[in-house]
Amino acid sequence: MNKQKIHIVDTTLRDGSHAVSHSFTTEQAAEIAGSLDKTGVSLIELSHGDGIAGSSINYGFSTTPELELLKAAKPAVKNAKLTVLLIPGIGTIEDLKEAEECGIAAVRVATHVTEADTGIQHIQYAKSAGLMAVGFLMLSHMASPEKIVEQAKIFVDAGADYINIADSAGYMVPNDVRARISLLKSSIDIPVGFHSHNNLGCAIANSLAAVEEGATYIDATCRGLGAGAGNTQIEVLCAVLNRLGYDTGVDIYGLMDVAEKNVEPVMQRPQMINTASLMLGYAGVYSSFLLHTYRAAEKFGLNPRDILVELGRRQMVGGQEDMIVDVAYALVQQQKNK
Known part of the structure; x- marks a missing residue:
């Protein structure tokens, strides 16, 4: 063991x-959070996909305000830490205070991999309020391991409890993960975590590579539900970790039941690697761009693959969803001028 x-x-x-x-x-929210809590997961993250205050025309409106979702979930969460994501520039400290009033215990402050300084005040506020605070570096394939260490240290100095690096585009393969996690683990004195997307089919392998290099916090979702081709599938991940002798402290049968009975019925489509989500990973594009790209492709009569390749070429980052329409329009103009 x-x-x-x-x-x-x-x-x-x-x-x-x-x-x-x-x-x-x-x-x-209450049913899924409560069921997950009984399985022994450590943190349960709940917010708009783009973090608190993400409900907007740019990122997509929430059917139910996330504060109402948090209030509904809180009584059902007895053991895990109810957590929110906050992306500076989308969410503010005032938004975080409102989430506090709903009973959250942790916040993960997510910035682009080279912009940790934009999250310093949010980490510092969270710690002053008694919350667990996590520094979350998005699109980590876009920076070298050395740059990631530099940015992580900004979060460490601000008081973060652990550093999470994210393969937000599902672009990395296991050796990419190993290089980043191993150097980060040897360079800072707080725990390291990893968040993966499955756009190239590598989410489980990448998560295992992170664990083998010393990461002790691993993100995952039931049935892999998530942006693009989805995330590391939690019930599969925990079964594999259990077979390898790692201590996750979770009820694997319970996770299987939550995935099958609580999450699968609310899924709008099977979570799979289709052509567009494969292109996200291949081009290194932020996974949450997928649905926005589909809409733009339909509106302008374009192949979504062409839009995704151009987004990757321009190195668009999370928070620039509004540029997808501009890129699509520019591609149409290029085609007219040929």
Whole structure:
């Protein structure tokens, strides 16, 4: 038995929100969060897919305000930490204070991989309020391992409890993960976590590579529900970790039941690697761009693959969803001028 404890972070009610067009109801939030809590996961993340205050024309409106979802979920969460994601520039400290009033215990402050400084005040506020605070570096394939260490140290100095690096585009393969996690783990004195997307079919392999290099917080979702081709599938991940002798502290049968009985019925489509989500990983494009790209492709009569390749070429990052329409329009003009 590997005695290293692996903390499982469930993001079904946050990253999974992308895949259901931010349509979770209060009943679903309470049922899924309560069922997950009974399985022994460490953190349950709940917010709009783009973090608190993400409900907007740019990122997609939530059917139910996330504060109502948090209020509904809180009584059902007895053991895990009810958690929100906050992307500076989308969410503010005032938004975080409102989430506090709903009973959250942790916040993950997510910035682009080279912009950790934009999250300093949010980490510092969270710690002053007694919350667990996590520094979350998105699109980590876009920076070298050395740059990631530099940015992580900004979060460490601000008081973060652990650093999470995210393969937000599902672009990395196991060796990419190993290089980043191993250097980060040897360079800072707080725990390291990892968040994966399955656009190239590598989510489980990448998560295992992260664990083997010392990551102790791993993100996953029921049925892999999430942006793009989805996230690391939690019930599969925990079964594999169990077989390898890692201590996750979770009830694997319970996770299977939550995925089958609570999450699968609310899915709008099977979570799969289709051509467009494969292109997200291949081009290195932020996974939450997928549905926006489909809409733009339909509106302008374009192949979504062409839009995704151009977004990747321009190195668009999370928060630039509004540029997808501009890119589509520019491609149409290029075609007319040929």
